[in-house]
Amino acid sequence: MSADSEKKIPMSEHLFRYLGLLFICLITFGSYYIYDIPGAFPSVPHPTSADPNGTISELEIYYDIGDTQYGILYSVYNFPNMVIVFFGGYLIDTVFGLKKGAMVFCVLVMAGQIIFSLSASYKLYWLALVGRLVFGLGGESLSVAQSTFCATWFNGRSDINFAFAITLGFSRIGSAVNFQVTPELIKSHSIPFAVWFGAITCGVSFISCIILLGLDLIRGKKDKDKEASKNDAVSLKDIAKFPGSVWLIFFVVVFFYVPLFVFITIANNMLASKFPGCDTAILTSIPYYTAAPSPLIGFLIDRVGHNLSFMAGATALMTAAHIVLGFTSANPYIGMIMLGVSYATMAASIWPTIPALIPSSRLGTAYGLAFAFQNAAVALSTLAINAILQDTNKNYHITSAIFTCFAAVGCALCIVLILVDIKNRRINIPSATMKENTKLLNAASSESAPLLVNESAN
Numbered sequence: 001m002s003a004d005s006e007k008k009i010p011m012s013e014h015l016f017r018y019l020g021l022l023f024i025c026l027i028t029f030g031s032y033y034i035y036d037i038p039g040a041f042p043s044v045p046h047p048t049s050a051d052p053n054g055t056i057s058e059l060e061i062y063y064d065i066g067d068t069q070y071g072i073l074y075s076v077y078n079f080p081n082m083v084i085v086f087f088g089g090y091l092i093d094t095v096f097g098l099k100k101g102a103m104v105f106c107v108l109v110m111a112g113q114i115i116f117s118l119s120a121s122y123k124l125y126w127l128a129l130v131g132r133l134v135f136g137l138g139g140e141s142l143s144v145a146q147s148t149f150c151a152t153w154f155n156g157r158s159d160i161n162f163a164f165a166i167t168l169g170f171s172r173i174g175s176a177v178n179f180q181v182t183p184e185l186i187k188s189h190s191i192p193f194a195v196w197f198g199a200i201t202c203g204v205s206f207i208s209c210i211i212l213l214g215l216d217l218i219r220g221k222k223d224k225d226k227e228a229s230k231n232d233a234v235s236l237k238d239i240a241k242f243p244g245s246v247w248l249i250f251f252v253v254v255f256f257y258v259p260l261f262v263f264i265t266i267a268n269n270m271l272a273s274k275f276p277g278c279d280t281a282i283l284t285s286i287p288y289y290t291a292a293p294s295p296l297i298g299f300l301i302d303r304v305g306h307n308l309s310f311m312a313g314a315t316a317l318m319t320a321a322h323i324v325l326g327f328t329s330a331n332p333y334i335g336m337i338m339l340g341v342s343y344a345t346m347a348a349s350i351w352p353t354i355p356a357l358i359p360s361s362r363l364g365t366a367y368g369l370a371f372a373f374q375n376a377a378v379a380l381s382t383l384a385i386n387a388i389l390q391d392t393n394k395n396y397h398i399t400s401a402i403f404t405c406f407a408a409v410g411c412a413l414c415i416v417l418i419l420v421d422i423k424n425r426r427i428n429i430p431s432a433t434m435k436e437n438t439k440l441l442n443a444a445s446s447e448s449a450p451l452l453v454n455e456s457a458n
């Protein structure tokens, strides 16, 4: 779409897209809110002979469990998603279609949290695991549906990076709000009340999903898309035909999100041990709060394009952040803010590159694959990092070196992507050209579905 033709879009059309975006944001608000409910339980003193200043989560006391069982509340979410989220994307593309898929995943998220809440009411740990497992069956796939909705609603528009950044910023506000609200509700009411409140946020997301489905029917008619319900079956051959750049982007997802998500799980202890007396609760939530202004970065990328250069900048900043946090005595706020800015930049630049490489009919599968790799890497690295810490008597220099290397590899991959794109000219180009290419890609794929872009042909 040229700048000229875009100027002719009536205001009511822009308002309609942004109304849709509001509900696209809201469908995952509940899932991002409830994901870290276990982590938001307050810590209480728990002195032992080995560690007189030791603390323990109130959740462990409530269910009468240890650290390992606490960790399993997260593992039952991540491990199955090494595989499930890929099938979630596949189901969206070929079995359910986007609308029914979103509804099924929303119901699973809400059902999972209701089961978790019942476990809190009856103090049953095994039921809590069942709840987290059911939540995991829908949680990641719902994020795939969200990305696919966002790509579909903003396909070929000049504000697609902005729209993606808004959904991520909004979702991460959900994560951050949980860290403030859950401890407050536990203090002012009770543990079951705080957990049931999470179920209410999922109810809000469920209602938003119903409204979004209605709006999407109208959008489908406006855009005259053939996404009546579902596409032709995705075959392994289609996936093998995904362009090389998309596979490299999946690897960047892995090498960027491991030093972010896995680091955050150990950040509390690492920062407390390196900087005694610092406020670790505030420090560890900084990267998520910093994601809130990522729409500003998305807005900037919409103006200048060159997503890969922003991704390279984000990985370079992530590398520097881990060096500052792990190997210098600089104030930890500096390193954590660097980490947050790098996250906000990556979140705004990486996810919109996928619709420029993969046609709409295969977007669910592509996002599903990206999240499957991400979950596998995060789940395995979390185990490996904790094993290393245990074996080295909590030598955080080693883990910082590992995170630094991961981020540096991510940066190197971005540079390779930039070099590859000099020839292909698909994603490190001015945004107007990228949007034009995306439209051509989708037009070509609807004529000879499922056609995927052949990089060397470009």
Ligand SMILES: NCCCC[C@H](N)C(=O)NCC(=O)O
Pocket: 031, 032, 035, 139, 140, 143, 168, 347, 371, 374
């Ligand atoms: N409950 C966490 C959902 C994560 C969704 C997805 N795997 C993801 O990482 N999205 C990008 C992000 O930055 O959150």
